[in-house]
Amino acid sequence: MRFxxxxxxxxxxxxxxxxxxxxxxxxxxxxxxxxxxxxILGAYLAKRQGMEVIRKMQEQVRSGYPPGEALLEGVCVLVGGLLLVTPGFITDITGLFLVLPPTRKLLQPALLKLFKSWISRKQIYIYR
Structure with missing residues (x-):
């Protein structure tokens, strides 16, 4: 609720x-x-990085590896792209951190830990 x-x-x-x-x-x-x-720049960056993530996912699947890391990158690029297209300076800075590969790599461990905590507290359900 606070979020x-x-x-x-x-x-x-x-x-x-x-x-x-x-x-x-x-x-x-x-x-x-x-x-x-x-x-405009945010839409361009999100598209470019999104295509790169899709290629990475396809490469991992072709190699026989599950695309877990690439999926997390895809979520980061998607959310970052939405934030960049949303008008505002705070959302632009946050979106830029999620879209650019160097900062995205820094944020991924924290996001993975957050997702794992949500799953352990049963706030996110995984259906198989």
């Missing part, structure tokens, strides 16, 4: 505050242009 509060109330409020601050600092037109540019 949803953060996601739907706190983050948009912070984004609005940053929009106002950016508008006062660099001007309204530059702020809007920056939002549009990051959205």
């Amino acid at each position: 949803l509060f953060l996601l739907f109330i706190v983050v948009p409020a912070l984004e609005i505050g940053l929009f106002i601050l950016a508008g006062k600092t660099v001007g309204g037109f530059a702020t809007i242009a920056l939002i549009i540019i990051t959205g």
